[in-house]
Amino acid sequence: MIHSKKNKSLIHPISLLFFLVLVVFACTPKVEPTAPPNIVWIVLEDMSPQFIGAYGNDAARTPVMDSLINAGTKFNAAFSTGTVCSPSRYTIITGTRTNEYGTGHHRSNFPIPDSVIPFPTFLRDSGYHTSNNSKRDYSTSARWRITQEAWVESSAQAGWWNREKGQPFFSVFNFNNCHQSRTFTNPYDDYKKRILDTLPPDEIITDEDIILPDFYKDTPELRKELARTYNALKKTDYEIDTLMDLLRRDALVESTIIFIYSDHGGGALRTKGIGSALGHQVPMAVIFPEKYEYLNPFKNHPSTDQPMTFEDLGPTVLSLAGLDAPGYMKGRPFLGKKQKAREFAFASADRCAEGMDLTRSVSDGRYFYTRNFYPSQPQITWMKYFDYAKTRQLSRQYLSENQLDETQKMLFEPRSKELLYDLQNDTWQTNNLTDSSGYQEILGELRIALDNELQSIKDVHFLPEYALDSIAKIMTPYEYKKSGAFDFPRIYEVAKLTGDGTESIEKQLSALKNEDPIIRYWAAIGLSSQEKETLPGYQKLLEEVLQDDFPPVQIIVASILYEMFDSDEGFKVLEKYLFHSNEFLAVQAIQEIIYLEPQKAKVFLEDVKTLRTRKIPGNLSESVDIYLYLFDGKELYYAHHW
Structure with a gap:
């Protein structure tokens, strides 16, 4: 097309103006909304x-x-x-x-x-x-x-x-509706009424369709239970x-x-x-x-x-x-x-319902490291609300019948003191990498990160719950931690010995004589994690500790003495605290009893039956029910299902 000179003189300025407008709009940042989201x-x-x-x-x-x-x-x-x-x-x-x-x-x-x-x-x-x-x-x-x-x-x-x-x-x-009550704990009929019967039939995920974690034994019964989650x-x-x-x-x-x-x-x-x-x-x-x-x-x-x-x-x-x-x-x-952005994420787990625990964890986003401070306990502890679930009951049955593989059995065995999982390549986190040569660098890095963090915040849950309760009558646990009375560095030094094996026995026995009751407490926890055959030469020293003026120490040492040496004095101390008016001491005592060898735990049966006739607080009541389920064959029962 041929343009006149006049047209050309008009076109160029307009085009230039249009171009400049586009440039201005392109270079101008979007106006941010003034209204908050x-x-x-x-x-x-x-x-x-x-x-x-x-x-x-x-x-x-x-x-x-x-x-x-x-x-x-x-x-x-x-x-x-x-x-x-x-x-x-x-x-x-x-x-x-x-x-x-x-x-x-x-x-x-x-x-x-x-x-x-x-x-x-x-x-x-x-x-x-x-x-x-x-x-x-x-x-x-x-x-x-x-x-x-x-x-x-x-x-x-x-x-x-x-x-x-x-x-x-x-x-x-x-x-x-995806709460544990629906997916795991409540009876199947309750789940059917609340969940299954409300779904269109063509939207129901069948037992055969689900993906089963490695730590589940693949049986029709467990598939039926896990399908509840889906x-x-x-x-x-x-x-x-x-x-x-x-x-x-x-x-x-x-x-x-x-x-x-x-x-x-x-x-x-x-x-x-x-x-x-x-x-x-x-x-x-x-x-x-x-x-x-x-x-x-x-x-x-x-x-x-x-x-x-x-x-x-x-x-x-x-x-x-x-x-x-x-x-x-x-x-x-x-x-x-x-x-x-943060470099590490930190996490903690303490008592869940009546089940006592203390784990501390850290992740860099790829790897997840956990330190277990009660390694003698299995991952799956005895807790009424959890053990009421058919999945747990079936899994424990398969364990007793020797039907579980190594991955499935590990849930019920004493834990490793440390866990390290690769979150990207281990979906269900069953491959503990702590002993793998190729992961020692990241293991060391995460150990240091966790140690530094706990030292920095002075983790107040290294105090037993009985001590927290006593402190709370005077001040908040946070204020106590800040007061200088809480010697966390020395407490943590002894707590970290837990799970180290025989090389730590002498240090733990020495710490039993420390003036700080919390250090003595962690020394006792550490000794309770030792193998039974490692402590016979220390019975007399342990019996002296039964006179300790800090009840949580007495309870742990009494459990060691009764379990390992058939000590009458150890039995009497456990029995005394089983009936104690302080809920935290009574729960600690019965939790120690539950994990004794079955024949020794059964000796407390009449005591626990007596306790059942009394009005007792929730976590003690749940512990009593678990004991009677284990050692008297009484079925676990809830009158109402949430």
Whole structure:
């Protein structure tokens, strides 16, 4: 086409102007929204990532969860700080660690400083409507204060729909149909009524379809039980879809950042309540609407191996809302303008229900290291709510019939003092790498990281629960830790000897004479983990310790003496504390008795029957029921199923 000179003179300036406009728009950053984002938490109860389709389980039918997770950023190395709900929830709501504040034992009742304010309070003060639907079991005597400060509303009816018009909101929704009660503990008929009968027949995952972990014996009965997890998750998937419909109905999807995660590992044979990677690892994904993508440092990556823990959740939400976290929250925001990556994720597991334990863990995102401080106990301990489950009863039956392979048997045998798992190449975490030559460098690195962390925070759960209870009558465990009375470095030095074998016996015996009762306590714990044949020459010395003025030491040493030497004095001390008015001492005594050789444990039968006739607190009652189940053949029973 031929253009006139006149046309040419018009075309060039217009084209140039258009080009300049494009350049300006291309170079101008997007205007960030002035309105703070709405935030929704979808909290799955008791669910490991290994059971979700988006995390690689081809047998799962979770299309709603999968689409959400795949539309956002998936965190492959997300960890709960605890392995049971209440300590996990404590860390989530306060942004502080349980082993710093003495709140790690399941449903404990110890105080925390009034200065520890739940993170939703800061959102509330900045204008957010905060709602919780509806769990509020925070593992501290301050749980009611926390509830009142954190939430505008907290109930089974709570949600953003009750806010003022245009008000930003933070809304939490707990989904309990994937809880252990449905997937594991309650009788099958209860599961059938609550879950199976509510699903369309063509959506039911059959027993043959599921993926069975290596530590499950492959039997029709166990397949039938584990299929409960898959179907409960399917029902939960429908429920999440209903919640998403509500967001769509209210035209909120484009202004709401959505988190989806679980409160800890799943309710299966070797997950919830157990201090190893399967107990701590959780699914976690965050979905950003386009207008708030600038707050996501991972927006160009569908997944990340960066480690994060529940300690980070509160600071992260505050960061997304443009708020600073208070100084006592040591977690790192992993999203928002204040994002700061962490090198290691730390986790802890303490008493779960009546089952006593203390494990400490660390992960760099690829490897997960755990130190067991009660290595003489198996991974699967005796706990009524767990052993009521048919899966446990069948697995213990197969064990007694010698039908389990080595991987399956290890659940019921004394633990290694250390565990190291490769999270990327060991889906069900059955290959402990601590003795493998190619992994000594990472093992050493994670050991040092864990030691440094525990020394830094002065882990208050190295105090037995009896001591925490005594302290709590005067001050908070956190204040006690800060007071200088807690000599953690020396306590930890002795605690680390536990599981080291005969090379540590002399050090442990020497520590039994220390002036610090907590050092003596850990010396006794360490000696109780020694092989029976290693202690015969020390009976007289141990008998002298029965006069120790710290009852937890007496109980452990009495158990050693009665187990290894048939000591009448040891028996009498255990019997005395079995009837003690202090719940923590009575629970400690009966827990020691339960793990004695069966013939020796049975000697206490009439005592325990007498105890059963009395009004006794929950964890002692559960322990009594387990004892009578083991040694008197009484079936485990619950009058009601939650």
